[in-house]
Amino acid sequence: MRLSVIGCGYLGAVHSASMAELGHEVVGVDVDPGKVQALSAGQAPFFEPGLPEILQSAGATGRLSFTTSMGAAAGARVHFIAVGTPQARGSNSADLTFVDAAVDALIPHLQPGDLVVGKSTVPVGTAARLAAKIKDSGSGALLAWNPEFLREGFAVKDTITPDRLVFGLPADPEDAAHARALLEEVYATALAAGTPCVVADYQTAELVKVAANAFLATKISFINAMAEIAEVADADVTKLADAIGYDARIGRRFLNAGIGFGGGCLPKDIRAFSARAEELGRGESVAFLKEIDAINLRRRQRMVDLVVDALGGQVFQKKVTVLGLAFKPDSDDVRDSPALDVAVQLNGRGAHVIATDPEAIPNSIRLQPQLGFATDTADALHGADCVVLVTEWQEYRDLDPVALKEQVRTPLIIDGRNVLDPEAWRAAGWTYLGMGRP
Template identity: 55%
Template sequence: MLGTGYLGATHAACMAELGHNALGVDVDAKKIEELSQGRVPFHEPGLPEVLSRNIEAGRLSFSTSYEDAAKFATVHFLGVGTPQSKDGLGADLSYVYSVIENLVPLLEGDHLILGKSTVPVGTAEKLQELADSLTKPGSSVEIAWNPEFLREGFAVKDTLTPDRIVVGVNTHREHSKAEDVSREVYAKAIANDTPFIVTNLPTAELVKVAANAFLATKISFINAVSEVCEVAGADITQLAEAIGKDDRIGPKFLRAGLGFGGGCLPKDIRAFIAHAEELGVGQALNFLREVDDVNLRRRQRVVDLARSTAGGNLEGRKVAMLGAAFKPDSDDIRDSPALEVAAHMASEGAQVTVFDPYAMKNAQQKFPELSYAENTADALRGADVVVLGTEWKEFKELDPQAAAKLVNQRNMIDARNVLPLDKWRDAEWTVISLGRA
């Protein structure tokens, strides 16, 4: 497994859990040391147990050496990051190319590299050309694409029991081994009737980004409708429940609120737009610009509501932000809506105190200008406005009577639409939910 970030560490550990011998390789020596000692450098439920169990069983190890990777395996998964480029919307592929440049010259015999990173369509073909130019005489390296569909908080389950496996192969390559080898790697999942879909390379490259674009569109759709609900006096939660009963629509990803964040959806849809323009079909994805805009508007809307609730001015007001991770069951703060709202309110003079069950360390490193509490009670103490920014279970189950004894004023902005409004209003709280009267 080349790359041991969120995707790579999870995949390596789960491949070992499935009975394979697995090696995780990364240039980050500190990360490799932590993983080697059975410590996961991020929060993911269930992963520490899988990691420790397979290290102890001798099926899983870690290294910073490409030489070790070349000697260890003939099947290599490529799972390094493809962040948004610093000078545009497109994906930065430097880490992906670096893996090929460093690994392929060391390989002897026949090898398969299965890409899992989210990349622009056409990348796999270019990587194959690069690999061919670097392969030793008498050896062969085949590039195929095997996109990941992990959900943070459910990554172990999604790897061990996936809902589908997609493998893109070079349909012009004679004697391709990608499909047969992939079927062997995923034999247990296939035996449990997991759909195994074989496509050409471009299709496999597009599957993940298309899925993320669809999910982002669904989230922004319900958030756009919630804007209408607010001015019309409708209730977006009831509306979402009603349309979600339609089998053609379904209930998932129809919770209106603060919108999406994280390391995938925002940067993937922007990269999708950018690459479509490079291909000359930019107009086909123009709607994704509005998807992105709707999502960002939700953050500004929460800031506006907080300001209004504070009497029209946030200067000197104490605000409690419950949540820092972009979603519950994660410590990932990449493009976190909650933290962006907190930082915006602080820039307007608010005294913002943040608490999150797992993301505090990451939040403090990125937003040192904010204040941080040791627990929920400390965050609430003396607050004029409370914002529920990440729907952790402990925030959803807060006792409004107990919380009332801690705050200065009983003002709650439920930016995730998860609180029982009647219960909170019975406790004499003023509760504002996005898209609800």
């Protein structure tokens, strides 16, 4: 099929390349000339494992192209809307400016029978409004909603071999059948492999994504709330998580206490969900999400407090090495990153912060140029009064505490992700502190 993807940021770039890798003819459209130039050259404008390889392999086939011209979308049978929905300034609501602009710009190029497919995360009710706009345009095109479930670091895999598909279809049976047939053709490879597919209405498809994010945020913040209790009770939240994780109704995944979640999706999505629920008159139904957000933000402050306490009550002119800047490993994304936030707070208290990360230093410099940075881990660690692990990159998990002790001034490490072995570090002569661990 010939497809267009409107918006070539994180979601759109991955989706464009993955669809072309699956055999479709894809044109990606974006307003940023620099981004288009990089993608056209087979270069990913952000770090995502596997993306450069499929950009180059799909580009070599001639099936993948990128442009700033919306007119290039004409002739495609399916058009994916993959633009961002950031948090609105001065509000918790989602900013739909880019979604509306993308649809408005696409409408003149639509033909009868075309399918516009929303992938952006939007407040419930958005799809119905956009469907009416497309219908009123007289283009003869239809709208479907197909939420994304990408995990940064695994986005290519999640697109090519998704764990589920959700199709939000029009209410009219004929329109729904046409939209479903086109989507099944787009995702023929995944469906043939037995990928579960949930067919629903617009509203349910929109709610699936925000509900999934809300549940995940709740699970993460629950174990962090338990960490707060464990700290004052002198208990071990890691063993607690292991024990309750054996319960099949609960499960162990995402029960890892630490400094909390971040990134460009989870925080703003749960805030937008709360804001939309209030608009619908049901704010009390998700009122708990405000506490989830508060717990999450408290963990960052708790990490800063641990560093201050461990250094005798003040960090002024103490060298603090911060291991990690991205909000999660295998990513260079520093949007609402707990790791970067901790580094900034320590710097604000007068610490001599040297931060390092395998991929996220350039993005961090653009946002927080006042910090000190080191591209080499050994350079960052040299002479440190305290080492703070805040992003669980594998290379930090694999650090040798014996060898590392010779590089620092004071063998003090604070594990903000509870991924190190306390016994091994203490046996090597380190003072080890974790989050919610005795």
